[in-house]
Amino acid sequence: MRKDFKFVFVSHGNSNHGAELCLVETVKSLTMQGFINIYVLLSPGGNYLENLLLESGAKIEHINENPRWVYKRLNFRQKISWVKRSISSFIQFFKIFSKLRPEYVITNSIVCNPASALAAKLRGATHAWYIHELGDLDHNYEYYLGKKLTWAIVKLLSDKVILNSYFTLRHFTNEPIQDRNKFKVIYYGVPIERFEDESDGFKQACLKKWDQLDTWNILVSGRTVEGKGQEDIIHALGILKRHDSNARFKLTILGMVPGTYYSKLVELVEHYALGDCVSIFPFSEHPGSYYRDAHIGVTTSRHEAFGRITVEYMKSNMAVVGANAGGTTEILEPNVDGYLYTLGNNSEFAMILLAIMADSEKARKMAAAAQANSEIRFNLAIHGSRIAEFLITHRPKANYLDIRHENS
Numbered sequence: 001m002r003k004d005f006k007f008v009f010v011s012h013g014n015s016n017h018g019a020e021l022c023l024v025e026t027v028k029s030l031t032m033q034g035f036i037n038i039y040v041l042l043s044p045g046g047n048y049l050e051n052l053l054l055e056s057g058a059k060i061e062h063i064n065e066n067p068r069w070v071y072k073r074l075n076f077r078q079k080i081s082w083v084k085r086s087i088s089s090f091i092q093f094f095k096i097f098s099k100l101r102p103e104y105v106i107t108n109s110i111v112c113n114p115a116s117a118l119a120a121k122l123r124g125a126t127h128a129w130y131i132h133e134l135g136d137l138d139h140n141y142e143y144y145l146g147k148k149l150t151w152a153i154v155k156l157l158s159d160k161v162i163l164n165s166y167f168t169l170r171h172f173t174n175e176p177i178q179d180r181n182k183f184k185v186i187y188y189g190v191p192i193e194r195f196e197d198e199s200d201g202f203k204q205a206c207l208k209k210w211d212q213l214d215t216w217n218i219l220v221s222g223r224t225v226e227g228k229g230q231e232d233i234i235h236a237l238g239i240l241k242r243h244d245s246n247a248r249f250k251l252t253i254l255g256m257v258p259g260t261y262y263s264k265l266v267e268l269v270e271h272y273a274l275g276d277c278v279s280i281f282p283f284s285e286h287p288g289s290y291y292r293d294a295h296i297g298v299t300t301s302r303h304e305a306f307g308r309i310t311v312e313y314m315k316s317n318m319a320v321v322g323a324n325a326g327g328t329t330e331i332l333e334p335n336v337d338g339y340l341y342t343l344g345n346n347s348e349f350a351m352i353l354l355a356i357m358a359d360s361e362k363a364r365k366m367a368a369a370a371q372a373n374s375e376i377r378f379n380l381a382i383h384g385s386r387i388a389e390f391l392i393t394h395r396p397k398a399n400y401l402d403i404r405h406e407n408s
Contacts, residue, residue: 001389003035003036006104007030007038007102007105008040009026009027009058010042010066010105010112011040012111013043013046014043014044014045015048015049019109020046021308022130022164022308023053024052024056025056025189025190025191026130026383027040027057028056028191028380029381029387030387032380033384035388036057038057038058041061041063041096042060042063043064044062061096063093065085065089065092066112067085069086069112069144070111070142070143070144070150074144079144086113093115094123097119098123102120102125103125103126104126104391106128106130107127107158109130109132109133110129110134111135111141114157126160128158128159128161128162128391129154129157129161129162131162131164131168132168132305138301138304154172160182160391161183161184163185164185164186164306165185165305165327166330167305168185168305168327169183181393186383186386187330188311189378189379189381189384190311191379192312192316194288195291196288197288202292206371207317209292210363210367213295216356217252218294218296218353219291219294219297219318220253220297220298220299221253221297221309222300223283224253224256224261224262225259225261227302227303228300229302229343230265230300231268231300232346233253233298233349236341237274237350237353247357249357251277252294253265253278254281255282256283262280294318295319295363296319297310297312298313299321299328300322301325305326306327306330307326307327307330314338314373315374317368319338319356319364319367320370321339321341323340323343325343328340337372337374
């Protein structure tokens with residue numbers, strides 16, 4: 001397989017959130033496969049993300065216009081502005097692709113404007129859309145052109161479509177996939193080196209935390225918004241405390257976002273009198289110590305497209321509990337490497353937690369199984385090889401719009 005193909009990724013943002021972190025690991029995984037010409041287009045200002053991408057082997061090109069087509073609701077004037085910005089964005093991408101002349105352009109999110117996809121097609125590149133999210137159910141965004149038309153445009157402008165889970169695929173279509181050379185579900189590698197780099201002896205500490213266990217440390221990582229469902233864990237712990245008043249635990253919710261839902265969580269903590277054992281903190285760029293010390297990792301999301309945090313729990317040697325919903329069900333195998341509770345059944349959730357705390361040796365073994373299985377199923381080597389194989393194998397021939405070799 002040739003290693004000199006030129007890949008250009010188009011990022012919808014410049015922060016260090018989910019889709020951007022997935023972009024970093026895809027770049028890193030392709031670099032590990034020996035590919036040397038990887039570019040990322042993103043708006044300026046995201047120094048943290050840029051540094052991660054540069055360290056992973058990417059070259060950076062800045063773009064000024066990349067308006068989203070799946071985002072917050074717009075009024076009429078904003079829609080007019082969005083159309084103008086989209087046209088400007090298309091011209092910008094066309095010029096960049098004319099200069100770089102990539103073989104492959106990968107649009108790295110469903111929220112990305114189709115301008116980059118259209119420009120890629122007109123310049124004769126193979127275009128792939130990499131979809132990491134649902135858009136509406138998980139982020140409460142609006143599809144400006146409607147979800148059905150959006151999916152139709154994605155298919156029209158893409159030679160390849162990569163999705164992060166079968167749950168995400170079913171969100172867009174219930175039709176059976178006929179062309180498996182065009183559509184593919186590829187799971188992430190989910191490396192946790194960032195935890196290891198910021199915490200000396202991270203792996204060893206993840207093992208030692210199970211020795212002389214006195215207080216159960218429980219971690220829930222994710223923005224405090226309704227779709228993430230952190231209220232479940234508070235309800236469950238309140239019920240657990242009524243069953244066993246001597247239960248010793250400390251819950252950390254990492255991802256505090258001020259707002260109505262956060263206020264609701266605070267009220268629930270007060271309602272169950274859990275103030276001494278529940279802490280809610282903002283996101284940290286250095287969360288390694290929370291993962292290192294946690295015995296139980298919990299995913300309460302209602303509509304998790306994949307659930308990379310769930311895999312991070314597993315790799316950090318935790319006993320993992322997840323809601324029986326979304327992509328979480330593709331990650332955890334009940335009673336083998338984790339536990340699933342029925343969404344909305346907080347009593348069942350409480351009993352699962354109570355059973356974990358009642359048998360620390362069994363929980364330790366479950367955590368070890370989670371760690372072992374996650375490292376086999378989710379790693380950069382597998383991720384990179386599957387991405388490269390899917391993109392390069394059965395690459396479509398350039399169509400009549402291929403004008404790559406014209407003088408620019």
